[in-house]
Amino acid sequence: MYLHELLPLLATSGDDGNYAQTETSDLSLLQAISRRIHYGKFVAEDREGLMKLSTFTSIEEAVRKRVEKKATVLGQEVCLDTEDNEERKSDPSVASRLYKNSVIPLTKELQVEYLLRRLG
Ligand SMILES: C=C(O[C@@H]1C=C(C(=O)O)C=C[C@H]1O)C(=O)O
Incomplete structure (x- = not known):
């Protein structure tokens, strides 16, 4: 160069x-x-800055909605002798909350740690 x-x-x-x-x-x-x-390197050392760069709020929202919808569909009871399939095996919002509070934050934390180690 x-x-x-x-x-x-x-x-x-x-x-x-x-x-x-x-x-x-x-x-x-x-x-x-x-x-x-x-x-x-100093930019990469800034944990908070990296966390901001790794965050796409609208995508996180879409991921959570998708998870909730999947949990709704896959959590339906299937009955042959009745039309009623509204009964659920589990609450779909539990899966969505799990993503919001744990899966997505941990994904980002891991990503930041990985970048800090690679660039440090
Ligand atoms: C960390 C990422 O992005 C963030 C994490 C997401 C997730 O865990 O689903 C979604 C959007 C981003 O805020 C990634 O895409 O790897």
């Missing part, structure tokens, strides 16, 4: 013999670029 992309933007090609000066400039530029790139 430095040699083929950045340098041609900053210098004209050729040999002016100033090798020591060139080397010093290269070094300080590369160090500045490296510092700038590593600032990303």
Whole structure:
């Protein structure tokens, strides 16, 4: 990136013999670029920031609704001799609450921990 992309933007090609000066400039530029790139680590260390980036409220809402609907359908009692299938094996809102209070928050927590370990 430095040699083929950045340098041609900053210098004209050729040999002016100033090798020591060139080397010093290269070094300080590369160090500045490296510092700038590593600032990303501080962003990644911010647990709260990562948690915000991992949160899509509208998708979470849709996931919870889908879970509730699935639990409603799959929780129906199936009876051959009666029309009445309103009776439930379990309360569908329990599954949805489980997702809201545990499954989704834990999914995000795990994701943040994973990113902190990968980037740290
Ligand atoms: C962590 C993620 O996203 C968050 C977690 C979701 C979930 O657990 O269903 C849904 C939406 C996001 O707020 C992900 O998609 O991996």
